[in-house]
Amino acid sequence: MKTKLIRWIIWVIIFMGLLLIISIFSLFIGSSGISLKTAVSSIIGGKGTTEYSILFDIRLPRIILGFAIGGALSLAGVILQGMFRNPLVEPYTLGISGGAALGVCLNIVFRLHRAIGILTLPLFGFLGAILVILLVYFLSLRKSILKIQGLLLTGVMISFISSSLIMLIMAVTRTEDLHGIVFWIMGSLEEPSWVLIKLTLLVSIFGLAVSYLFCHDLNAFSLGEEEALHLGVNTERTKRLLFIIASLVTGCSVSVAGIIGFVGLVVPHFVRMFVGGDHRILLISSFLCGSGFLIFCDTLARTIISPLELPVGVITGILGGGLFVYALTKKQVVLGRK
């Protein structure tokens, strides 16, 4: 047991170290080409300089948001994959992103963000996400029993319906709004509001803390629902709570940063290959890895063709998918051996 604990601690230290290195790297690299020396002197020098405001008002918020959202999406992925015992589930499979995107589309089309304020965009995204969550939840609730397979199917269907509706809106919308919709759907970590960034950070850390209380239950769930019940897990209550946590952190991320795919699907698998399937280590490692991964992808997205910026979803897709396929072919016995 001692050796297992030590192994876990080492993994956490490795992932934290990676996260720290990526964050520092991300802070000091960018289109404005601040050299390390000027950066350090501007940090010491304090507020006032242009360099200081680029570092702390432009880059740091992105890093913090990347930390929060990358962690939240990976966390939701681990929870849902553990709960459904299905390796293909990711936070967006449940239709949450579709709902959020639909909400934002409606907002843009009706020009509410111009009439009332830019903050209505994430608000509408969040409302759309919550609406879908409630819909999926109540549609798969039969006789007060949450049918897990039903949950998955309903989510996928709602996902399709909302993407069709988005296409419909895009087909009839004005060209100048089209750009806004497409831009939002592709996802970006640029977020001017500090309040929203702090809120997202809070929600994702809260999600990690609460879901960690269910780590044993998630381990029991890996044996199937009935056996989890034999091991004393109140499966109905646990399923509900976990579904709500996963939905909440996903809904929050999507409404702030748009749709950033692949993080929630790939990171948990990848981490499982290294640390094993025990949720006590898997939850925290996935959170840290997801954070690091998203910050890294975002750094690439804003530097590769600078001063232009690529959508971060493009990078997460190409990099994450590519790495994962490579790992799959390298390691035949995958998905959480050990």
Added chain:
Amino acid sequence: MLEIKNLFCGYDLRIILQGINLSVENGEFLGIIGPNGSGKTTLLRAITRVLKPKTGVIFFEGSDIGQMGFRELAKKVAVVPQESLTNFMSVEDFVLLGRIPHYRKFQFLETNRDKGIAQKALEVTGTLELKDRPMSEMSGGERQLVLIARSLTQEPKLLLLDEPTTHLDITHQVGILDLIRRLNKEFGLTVIMVLHDLNLASEYCRNLALISKGRIHKIGRPQEVLSYQIIEEVYKTTVVVRENPVSSKPYCFLVSQEEKERRRVQ
């Protein structure tokens, strides 16, 4: 220890158990037999609270299990399922899952005591040398032993088994059932076991409950339950019952259709 009163239970559209009354004493070794679809597994699922009774109550040590917490029940009643999903954990980690109901709130790591209990369960079931191997490499017989080890790690008073010998060869069948008998005798564990094989049930169980169409048709010693009249009535199959020359327990011989016709002609 376990008292079932007038239990009606089943699924949405089909009520399978139609008024089960059953009382199980401490230290009992009860075999539940009956044709397919008669409600054996449903009865187990009612006792473990997977299914809610439509009417009727199940008492465990005097308290209604419907009022008990799931954890509370899992500390006293352990289930060995027919099969478990292939898992990627090591055998030891798998067995340690049995400690889940005993963990205190905010306890994330197993203590040395938990580990000692798992160790002992592995020893008793003879699977200690497998402990670092992954579950996916276990054969059917080993898997069943490890499942029993996991349920022992729960430190239960009542052990429920759902057809523990299906898909196993005779060596493993006898090995598993000898082990369960030893647990019953030496550790005082109360055992309720669903079995398909009438002869194994007769050989190992102290008492048998024969279930037919959701009711208990007959309950008692193997000699009382396994008579050819009762078996023919419930299973609609011709059998010949003789005494096992070694253990003097009843043994059922099957009679094929061809053989029956041949006899009739003569």
